[in-house]
Amino acid sequence: MFMAKITKTRFAPSPTGIMHIGNLRSALYEYLIARSEGGKFLLRIEDTDRERYVEGAVEAIYRTLDVCGLHHDEGPDIGGPNGPYVQSERLHLYSEYADQLVASGHAYPCFCSVERLADMWEDEETEFIGYDRRCRDIDPAIAAHRVAAGEPHVIRQRMPLDGETTFSDEVYGVITVMNQELEDQILIKSDGYPTYNFANVIDDHLMEITHVVRGSEYLSSTPKYCILYDAFGWEIPTFVHLPLIVGEDGKKLSKRHGSTSFEELVKDGYLPEAIINMIAFLGWAPGGETREIFSLDELEKIFSAKGINKAPAVFAYDKLNWMNEQYIRRLPFEKWRAMVKEIADPLFDEKKYDVDTLAHVLRERVTKLSDIPEMIRFLTERLPYERELFFNKRAKLDADSASVILNELRPKLETVAVWDETTLSALLGQACEETGRKKGQVMGALRVALAAQRVTSGGATETAMILGREEALARLAAAIDYLKG
RNA sequence: GGCCCGUUGGUCAAGUGGUUAAGACACCGCCCUUUCAAGGCGGAGUCACGAGUUCAAUUCUCGUACGGGUCACCA
Structure with a gap:
């Protein structure tokens, strides 16, 4: 009787820098595939490239996954049944498995120097695919002897020279390639570290990963991994290759x-x-x-x-x-209010302002948090007035009529008992009735007087609220003064 | 260049051997409105091209074009 295998995915970033959007998306899909099937999601750090290691990158990975809510079930920080979850701590495993492949003839030591390889690439003439396989046929006994003698070497995979390899991908379907296209890739580097090409297979198998989810840039190396799985007699996992994310010009996002x-x-x-x-x-x-x-x-x-x-x-x-x-x-209002406050507080400095109204007004207008400072600049600083700011065709308003309106308004506002939305609103409405003016005219004039800006976040009463009585009245006086001259 | 993959409006995309080919973003217009937004309503705009299979192809097959990926002691 068989138990259905539990779905298990992994996010396996290398700590070589920032958490790119593409990486995050891989993590997200890996997480979602696991969760949607009631499976497990684990985190593995692939730090086999000592030269590209970036200090603090691992912390950034934890931080990002955490704030995004992509919580893992196994990982370096929380352990699990298949640890360790950091590749540099698994070195002995890789060499054991590599030895096994050498013994079975699926891999061989290669003594070619990086210099020779570099020369080889320069030789345009040769049409070989990748490494020229010079060390492939060294007698195993002799090779073993050279290795034992401490001669620098790497371990390469011995690819089949004919036939083809076929695998199936959940997204891309069935893919077949000729084996002769495949390079004798390096499994173990001369520093003893495994390459990704080797470590991913070993770890995914040992960690019982059922769904290998990764970017489509790995599609063309997947046949090589399949051959590796076969060499070990391991079951090939389900592959899910993800389409690339590109920029607006169609090029890889950068x-x-x-x-x-x-x-x-x-x-x-x-x-x-x-x-x-x-x-x-x-x-x-x-x-x-x-x-x-x-x-x-x-x-x-x-x-x-x-x-x-x-x-x-x-x-x-x-x-x-x-x-x-x-x-x-x-967002719950309280949360939004706190975000606004954090940004606005330092800008208003010591000045008092009405956070609630500000948050309320901003909520429908902000695209991203970083827009806020510029949007509220007219509230934290007094901008210079210009006569044409008061011009509004629809409300039939201009600087002269605004001047009259503001002068009418001033005494009323100065004596208002309670500085709140309802009172101000009522007072302004009343003022319109008394003078027979249109609401748009009065509101418009006041709004510009308070803001010195044509487009504002919020209307006249809201702006008056946010600024508070003292500042609002001061600005009103300043506007009247300006229009007079 | 070899190999692999892809191509539905500007973008993200649903979908099908017979459809008026969804929806969203962006864009345009109108309404609402105390400005600007938000919101509501409406509009323009797509199956890369060429063959073939079929009564019928956006859908299946093959080419072409274009785009992307990959060919490291990086992942």
Whole structure:
């Protein structure tokens, strides 16, 4: 009797720098495939390249996964049944398995120097594919002797010279390649570390990964991994290769497309939830569903590898902007208020202001957090007035009529008892009735007087609220003064 | 260059051997409105091309073009 194997995926980043959007999306899909099938998601650090190791990169990985809610079930920080989860701590395993392949004839030591290889690449004449296999046929006994004598070497995979290899990918379908196209790739480097090409197979098998999910750039090396699995007699996992994410010019996403790392986007003012939602829909869509706003919890329920596309997807900031707006509007008010406060406090410095109204006004207008300072600049500093600011065709307003209106308004506002929305609103409404003016005229004049800006976040009463009585009256006086002269 | 993969509006995309080929972003217009937004309503815009299979191809097959990936002691 067989137990259905539990789905297990892994996110296996190398600590070589920032958490790129492409990496994050791989992590997300890996997480979702596991969760959608009630399986496990694990984290493995692939630090076999000592030269590209970046200090702090591992911490950034933990941090990002955590704020995105992609919690793993096994990993370096929490352990698990198949540890260690850091490749540099698994070195002995790789060499054992490599020895096994050498013994079975599936691999061989290669003594070629990097210099010789470099020369070889320069030789345009030769039409060989990759390494010229010079060491492939050294007598095993002699090779073993040279290795024992301490001669520098790498271990290479002995590829079949004929036949073909076929595998099936969940996204790309059945793929077949001629074995003669495959290079005798390096499995163990001369420093004793495994290459990705070797370590991923060993670890995925040992860690019982059922679904190998990764970017489509690995598609062309997958046949080599299949041959490795076969050499060990291991079951080949399900492959799920993901389409690439490209920039708006169709080229691979890079710095010149703007912010492409998770942390940069957050710094730009995008909410992690919006970023996750955005990249979930890059190259994937739930069939027969037109909604596009999904929380991570909801994605876990509806995600299916079936909906993954093959074609590269363009990362569009327009759409991200929209998503972010949607998420901002759905935020619990208290949370949103706290975000606004954190940004606005230092800008208002010592000055008092009405955070609640500001947060309220900003909520429907902000695209990303980093827009806020510029949007509220007119509140934190007094901008210079210009007569034409008061001109509004529709309200039939101009500087002269504004001057009259503001003078009428001033005494009323100065004596208002309670400085709050309802009182101000009522007072202004009343003023319109008394003078027979249109509301748009009065409101418009006051709004510009308070803001010194044509386009503002919020209307006249809201601006008056945010500024507070003292500042609002001071600005009103300043406006009147300006219009007089 | 070899090999591999891809191609539904500007972008993300649903979908099918017979459909008026969904929806979203962006764009345009209107409404609402105390400005700007938000919101509501509406509009324009797509099956890369050429053969073949078929009563019928966007859908299946083969070519072409274009795009991408990969050919490291990087992952």
